[in-house]
Amino acid sequence: MNVLAWIDQINGWVWGFEMMLVFLAIGLYLTVRTSFIQFARIGVIFRETLGAIRERTLGGDGEISPFQATMIAMGATIGIGNTVGVTAAILAGGPGAIFWMWIAALVGMATKFAEATLAVHYRRRFADGSVSGGPMYYIARGLGLPWLGALFAVFAAVAAFGIGNVVQVSAIAGAMQNQLHITPAWTGLFAGVVVAVVLAGGVRRIARVAQTLVPLMVLFYLVLAVSVLVLHASGIGPALRSIFESAFSLQAGFGGAVGVATIEMIKAGVGRGIFSNEAGLGSAAIAHAQARVDHPVRQGFWGAMEVFVDSIVINTFTALVVLSSGAWALGGAPYEVLGQSFGGIVSAQPLLALALALFAFTTLISWAFYGEESAAYLFGEGIRWPYRLAYVVMAFVGGLGSFGTLIKFSDTMNGLMAIPNLIALLLLGGVVARLTRGFFSGEPWNPPK
Amino acid sequence: MLKGNLTEFPLGTLLQTLAAAGRRGALLLSPPWLEGRVVLKEGRLYAAQAGAREGWPALELLAGLQRAPFVFDDAQTLPETPNLNLPLETALARLLAVSDRWARLEHLPGDWQVMLTLTRKSGELKLTPVMLQVLGLVEGRTVARILEEAQASPIEVAEALDHLMGQGVLQLRLHGEMKAETLVALSFYGRETGVAYVDEAQYREWRKSLPAPFGVRIRSPRGRESVFEVRPRADIPGRVMLHDKDLRNLRAGRGVKLEVRPELQP
Numbered sequence: 160m161n162v163l164a165w166i167d168q169i170n171g172w173v174w175g176f177e178m179m180l181v182f183l184a185i186g187l188y189l190t191v192r193t194s195f196i197q198f199a200r201i202g203v204i205f206r207e208t209l210g211a212i213r214e215r216t217l218g219g220d221g222e223i224s225p226f227q228a229t230m231i232a233m234g235a236t237i238g239i240g241n242t243v244g245v246t247a248a249i250l251a252g253g254p255g256a257i258f259w260m261w262i263a264a265l266v267g268m269a270t271k272f273a274e275a276t277l278a279v280h281y282r283r284r285f286a287d288g289s290v291s292g293g294p295m296y297y298i299a300r301g302l303g304l305p306w307l308g309a310l311f312a313v314f315a316a317v318a319a320f321g322i323g324n325v326v327q328v329s330a331i332a333g334a335m336q337n338q339l340h341i342t343p344a345w346t347g348l349f350a351g352v353v354v355a356v357v358l359a360g361g362v363r364r365i366a367r368v369a370q371t372l373v374p375l376m377v378l379f380y381l382v383l384a385v386s387v388l389v390l391h392a393s394g395i396g397p398a399l400r401s402i403f404e405s406a407f408s409l410q411a412g413f414g415g416a417v418g419v420a421t422i423e424m425i426k427a428g429v430g431r432g433i434f435s436n437e438a439g440l441g442s443a444a445i446a447h448a449q450a451r452v453d454h455p456v457r458q459g460f461w462g463a464m465e466v467f468v469d470s471i472v473i474n475t476f477t478a479l480v481v482l483s484s485g486a487w488a489l490g491g492a493p494y495e496v497l498g499q500s501f502g503g504i505v506s507a508q509p510l511l512a513l514a515l516a517l518f519a520f521t522t523l524i525s526w527a528f529y530g531e532e533s534a535a536y537l538f539g540e541g542i543r544w545p546y547r548l549a550y551v552v553m554a555f556v557g558g559l560g561s562f563g564t565l566i567k568f569s570d571t572m573n574g575l576m577a578i579p580n581l582i583a584l585l586l587l588g589g590v591v592a593r594l595t596r597g598f599f600s601g602e603p604w605n606p607p608k
Numbered sequence: 609m610l611k612g613n614l615t616e617f618p619l620g621t622l623l624q625t626l627a628a629a630g631r632r633g634a635l636l637l638s639p640p641w642l643e644g645r646v647v648l649k650e651g652r653l654y655a656a657q658a659g660a661r662e663g664w665p666a667l668e669l670l671a672g673l674q675r676a677p678f679v680f681d682d683a684q685t686l687p688e689t690p691n692l693n694l695p696l697e698t699a700l701a702r703l704l705a706v707s708d709r710w711a712r713l714e715h716l717p718g719d720w721q722v723m724l725t726l727t728r729k730s731g732e733l734k735l736t737p738v739m740l741q742v743l744g745l746v747e748g749r750t751v752a753r754i755l756e757e758a759q760a761s762p763i764e765v766a767e768a769l770d771h772l773m774g775q776g777v778l779q780l781r782l783h784g785e786m787k788a789e790t791l792v793a794l795s796f797y798g799r800e801t802g803v804a805y806v807d808e809a810q811y812r813e814w815r816k817s818l819p820a821p822f823g824v825r826i827r828s829p830r831g832r833e834s835v836f837e838v839r840p841r842a843d844i845p846g847r848v849m850l851h852d853k854d855l856r857n858l859r860a861g862r863g864v865k866l867e868v869r870p871e872l873q874p
Contacts, residue, residue, distance in 0.1 A: 203797070213863065
């Protein structure tokens with residue numbers, strides 16, 4: 160068996176159905192350990208996040224506000240998965256897949272709540288008040304397994320070049336070439352220069368870019384989606400009905416037994432509900448660790464909210480556009496079906512391309528930070544500039560050609576990040592529970608020494 | 609010209625550095641309530657003045673300053689006759705001993721502009737002659753003036769004031785209400801209502817100006833107000849942390865700017 164076949168096999172395993180079940184099981188475990196926080200404290204989650212967006216940062220260590228940290232995390236998660244990915248889930252599993260996506264996302268809220276909480280709790284503080292955190296730190300400091308933390312950091316630092324860089328630049332270059340006839344080399348050069356300027360400013364500049372760009376692009380996409388939904392207003396009711404009706408109906412697959420298609424539907428929906436928001440992969444925790452907060456649980460709320468916005472709000476809008484337009488019923492490639500669904504309004508296609516390019520750009524920036532933090536964990540502060548330089552060069556090169564093997568390999572690394580992270584979430588569930596209880600008892604936070 | 613504040617350079621260290629460098633001139637100290645001057649000449653502490661005090665008592669008084677801007681001016685005209693004229697090592701050893709005594713005071717505020725008043729506390733208390741002297745000076749005078757005007761040495765007067773405050777015989781006299789701070793509301797959860805948490809630094813600042821126990825009166829933008837027990841908490845500068853229910857009772861929410869005024873509890 161050659162290397163590519165090995166990579167394909169590992170990819171099939173780390174992104175497969177069995178792994179989805181592990182994600183779900185750990186999400187459910189954390190839901191129980193946190194006393195069903197995403198349901199029982201939903202009002203608090205909203206008040207502490209969306210209700211506090213305009214507030215200044217709290218005191219304490221850390222360099223950016225909780226909102227900025229969340230925008231960096233959302234910059235990475237919101238992307239192709241929320242648009243093309245959701246369309247693919249509908250094509251694979253039918254409208255009912257969306258219901259299962261919601262269920263998985265609700266479970267994922269507890270997972271990301273735990274990740275963000277642990278990231279702040281176990282982060283490392285430096286003398287200048289700056290911090291560094293993420294799964295590598297909570298694995299090393301919380302579990303006492305530095306080798307496993309280092310393994311996570313290796314996976315993240317390498318994955319950043321593929322999933323975070325080449326894949327995104329390719330997506331931007333593709334969109335620019337198709338809609339605006341700009342050659343990929345120019346797009347690559349532009350992406351490289353902009354990334355270099357942003358990364359040079361460190362986490363503060365990344366945060367400033369993310370806090371401006373991410374809400375704008377989300378708003379832009381939602382306005383675009385609402386515009387299409389207005390045109391298909393009569394289709395919204397039936398679309399919602401079809402989601403609920405087909406979620407529980409036993410369907411027969413093509414030539415298969417009754418139930419096979421139902422399983423495919425659940426797989427498609429749950430897969431989207433898990434992977435579009437990255438809950439369980441641990442990547443977002445690296446951003447959440449940077450927040451200036453008085454208590455880790457307060458940042459945990461932002462983690463839960465991040466999943467809510469990503470997988471409940473944005474994905475639902477995409478699903479409603481695709482379902483209400485009826486384009487999905489004709490079948491086809493996900494990107495084409497998505498384009499046809501948005502095709503009802505004048506210049507929707509170029510606007511959609513612009514939205515996708517923005518999604519990809521913010522992912523590019525956020526993953527640069529994840530990769531850099533992971534590399535710094537492994538090799539120390541001196542690696543930051545070489546890593547940034549390599550990332551910028553890759554952003555330029557990424558637009559020029561196809562890097563199939565690199566992308567597959569980075570997919571593997573991205574999927575493998577989940578293993579040490581999920582082990583940590585499972586074993587540190589008690590710490591999350593204790594911190595949550597402490598917060599809701601009004602106790603102050605005592606960071607570990 | 610050397611400038612700074614005693615919070616960064618304590619007086620003893622400052623004088624030692626200046627004298628060791630052979631500097632000649634006057635160290636001028638200017639807290640808002642006192643004018644102080646220490647003259648250095650030929651490696652000796654030549655003269656000192658603090659308000660009405662001169663010589664060693666002046667230096668003793670200046671040793672009690674926790675914060676004060678200072679300037680070392682080597683162009684000043686120096687006095688012809690010394691009122692101190694102590695060799696450096698002797699002066700510094702005595703200064704260190706006095707500074708230790710000042711550091712042990714627990715109740716005397718660092719701000720000597722405040723006035724003290726007698727409480728209505730009854731009971732027996734053994735008074736020393738210095739305490740009697742101090743009690744005779746308290747009404748209508750600031751702490752700084754008492755320290756300057758009493759016949760006993762400044763450190764003895766300060767110790768007497770501290771002891772009397774500790775025994776509850778004397779307390780701070782507040783000039784009307786304390787200044788209100790505008791703090792942003794932050795919520796906490798749990799069973800404990802009626803408590804307001806403020807940042808540790810804010811609490812310490814209030815604590816210096818107010819004798820315990822004190823609370824805070826919080827007023828919301830909608831005009832609702834309530835009194836809370838106040839406690840310090842780390843890492844919440846510019847914030848006041850209230851229980852979610854208390855916030856709702858004030859018709860306020862997280863992020864709302866509240867007027868927070870410390871006040872003595874009855």
